[in-house]
Amino acid sequence: MSVTLADVARRAGVSPATASRALGGRPHVAPATRLRVHRAADELQFVVSPEASRLAGGSGGRVGVVVPHLAQWSCGAVLEGLEPVLRGAGVDVLLYGVGDAAARTAFFADLPARRRVDALVVLGTALDEHERGRLELMAVPVVAAAATGRQPGVHVDEHAAARHAVDHLLHLGHRRIGAVAAAGPLDGVLDGALEAFAAAHREALRGAGFPHEDLLVRVGRGASGAAEGAGRLLGLREPPTAVVASSDEVALGVVRTLGRARLRVPDDVSVVGLGDHPLAEAADLTTVCRPVREQGAEAARMVLAALVDGAVPPSVVLPSRLVVRGSTAPPRSA
Amino acid sequence: MSVTLADVARRAGVSPATASRALGGRPHVAPATRLRVHRAADELQFVVSPEASRLAGGSGGRVGVVVPHLAQWSCGAVLEGLEPVLRGAGVDVLLYGVGDAAARTAFFADLPARRRVDALVVLGTALDEHERGRLELMAVPVVAAAATGRQPGVHVDEHAAARHAVDHLLHLGHRRIGAVAAAGPLDGVLDGALEAFAAAHREALRGAGFPHEDLLVRVGRGASGAAEGAGRLLGLREPPTAVVASSDEVALGVVRTLGRARLRVPDDVSVVGLGDHPLAEAADLTTVCRPVREQGAEAARMVLAALVDGAVPPSVVLPSRLVVRGSTAPPRSA
């Protein structure tokens, strides 16, 4: 079969216990012995059996990541930040997709992660009361990586992000700033984010003393939602000179609809997105960058800490940052 | 501590051995006994310890997924297809990111998956000789889910995909069809895909009897690459009336550059992408859809099969499909 620790010990001329200590980096091993053991392990291409190790009370952490929409770039980006930190600390990363409702229900009903992971990271999705209760049953630390939310974890201030966008347009001299709110990059799951978006738009305009009524349109997701939103804004008696969208995806849809109506961006209408989608640069879209990768890394650090003392560290809110590109300009009249 | 099998056995009034058989669905257990054991397990909320189970020779599959770029939507989509199939079969999915070169080298050097997984799925990346050798050392089935490639697994015919795109333009009446080849959605890792793209473009034009020299430009990745590509095509003595891009990302960059040059899509120039990016619909981009999700699901089925009989089933090539949207039209003169 496979090479075992006993093999290594024999070859190094020590007992399994010593070999274990040496390989595990634990104290009370003479440097020379440690070296011999390591050499033997290398020669034999030994790798510890995680099952045996854990069963015997060893460390070997594993964290489960609960992901709603893997194909969503932001989830991937968070994972991309998360994974190296975790793996660097020697912990395995288990994936649990809860994309459709059925899978989600099944996950929380069966808790397949039970006894398989030592901690959980929940990406970009708000848990309801019942789900939270189920997770508690696992008795492992849970950290969230999502939009502003009540669960302990790493969040991004969606309200501030939206404010950045609107403030940028106000700063450029726009007064009538439309807003298209559609299910965002996280696909309606960050419901809180949408509210924050609406509130930020209202506050910013009201604060500047400009009207905001009718300037926010709520639409369905996808290309059709964006098109509808742009259409409704355009149909206004006095159409806005600028538009903020609840996500870059929506923003791109708006740009396209504008183009169809023979309106140029940014000459005729400015558009700002939210999220700094990988394609935003190619599309030359002004947007607000959320530090998604960093969010993942930070969440990873939090679980790591939780793995040590069993308690989840205090929540963190990461800042977002305006990225000015070519889709915004001062209004025509200015 | 946790509820153990022994607890369940005691409560059901049987021996651990019987409880194990009953819970494991193995034969030689009286129906009544089986029922009692299951009931006891439910009442105690018992979940087997995977470590102990595996250590003792039980089943409990785990497959590792090696992913180059998690934030790339296509990787996420493949994962989204893969994960439910695997988890549905009761196997855990472990994530191994090999994004940057360092992580990649480290992965193949340390083989951290060794002894931790029973099979491996490699997403969208070609392995070199050495890497393949390292993987072999793990002595587990490996299936690829990538572009056309030599490794056994699930592939997509990149050549055919590019042909769909060019043929569509030819069909519309275009004769001068430019091609912008940049590191695609999988970021240069599918090197083979780029060659297939170039070859398909050349073949299609040559087959139709049209010139193709100078009509293919190879550029760097990112927005600047796309811009450069479009620029070079536009700078030709006789610029193309249509452009195919090696990915939707690049296509969008081309569209943007065209717009800056005051050229309308598709009125002045048609543009086709490759990949059916989630944003392609919002951007109204004609493209070729690769069945990424299905690719993941199929790969999952292959590993599942491999887990049973230890051998990887024969490779599969999935078809791609043209998706006509608003970025293509007959040429002006037509």
Add this chain to the structure above:
DNA sequence: TTGAAAGCGCTAACAC
């Protein structure tokens, strides 16, 4: 059909 016993490969006390 069921139970008893023997490990799977490792780590953690506790002796030396």
Add this chain to the structure above:
DNA sequence: GTGTTAGCGCTTTCAA
């Protein structure tokens, strides 16, 4: 510093 001993929680012969 190092070896010895005793399990971790399960599955699996082998006997009953």
